[in-house]
Amino acid sequence: MSAPATLGALLAAARRRLQAAGLDTAAIDARLLVEAATGASRLDLLAAADRQVAPDAAVRLDGWLDRRAAGEPVGRILGTASFYGLDFALGPDTLEPRPDTEVLVETALAAVRSGRLPGVSPDGAGLRLLDIGTGTGAIAVTLLVKLPAARGLATDLSAGAVAVARDNAARHGAADRLDFATGDVWQPVAGRFGLVVSNPPYIASDVIAGLDREVRLHDPHLALDGGADGLDVYRAILAGLHDHLLPGGLLAVEIGWDQGAAVSDLFALAGLGTIEVHRDLGGRDRVVSGVMLSQSD
Structure with a gap:
């Protein structure tokens, strides 16, 4: 030209x-x-x-x-993408954060600010959060920016993604409140949390070849492939959740547009209560959340 x-x-x-x-x-x-x-x-x-x-x-x-x-x-x-009004560096091992994922942030923020998490103040005081499969760190970093008294742990299976997320935390002044670990789902995690969030791989393996070229050719397959039915990582998260989510704590996960019922059923089978499906601006199911019940519930 x-x-x-x-x-x-x-x-x-x-x-x-x-x-x-x-x-x-x-x-x-x-x-x-x-x-x-x-x-x-x-x-x-x-x-x-x-x-x-x-x-x-x-x-x-x-x-x-x-x-x-x-x-x-x-x-x-x-090399960067905007998410919730913040700029995040990308890397070859990270997804590009997308506007739909902001629904997950909004769901978590609403739970904290409304006082629904036991022992947690609206500014995040008393909260330790966990972001599983953090990618760029967009979810965890944004939550800590908006909740200035909260602390967190962000994990990813990819060491490259963790490095990018660490840099993004520093970029936005959250590095002193966000720890990082590399490993699969619960393997690198110790302790308990009042909030667990995740945007896991949720695309069925045999669907990936038919995705738009922007996703198929440029997003890491490790961050896309959710197994035969797209639900493998949800099952893994729920399998270890009782050891790491405090009673009254919230689990919130992003889902594919057609997975609301299936993921809600998995939440119920895992014993979570107050299960809700949250929609994006297009009216599609986008996030499922549920509360860890106490022994007396």
Whole structure:
């Protein structure tokens, strides 16, 4: 693509190029890539559309547009993704955090702020939380940013993901309240928690080959593959939950859109109470939560 002379021309050309590639998100993708390539703000694109663009910025954008048109997500191209208003670095071993996962954060925050967790204050005082399969650390770090008195542990099977999550915790000032461990589900975990959250692999193994290329080609399969029916990791979490979730504590997990009933049944079989299915903005089942019952319940 020849280098347009102004921000406005560059943005228009980028949008047309991504639309021609058949991308439904062409307009927002073009804006994000132009902003990153040129250092312009969203306001600049509106109010300073006639600003001249440096040739090296246009060349950089040209390469990024090639990658986006080929199906690489914007977050992978830029190396960061926004989640709950915070920017998180990505790595080859992490998923790109997605807006749907914000429902999991909202569910956990609502439980804490409403006083539903025994011995926990609305600011998180008295809370130790666990994030299983932390990836970028987006869930755990966001919760600790929003709950400034809470502490937590974040785990992942991938050492590479743990390294990325550790860096993201430092980026957002949560490193002194968040510990990290590498291992499978409960293997690296000691102690008990008032809140356990997870966005585990939940896609059935034989479905992965048919996923959109953005997911299939760019997300790590380790973070996608949930076994034959997509429920393997939920079963593993529930199998060890009684040893690690305090009475009255909350388990909240992200699910696939069609897994609400199946995961709720698993929660019930594990003896959890107050089981709820929470929907995303599109009206689809997205999170299942349940409470650890005490001996007297």
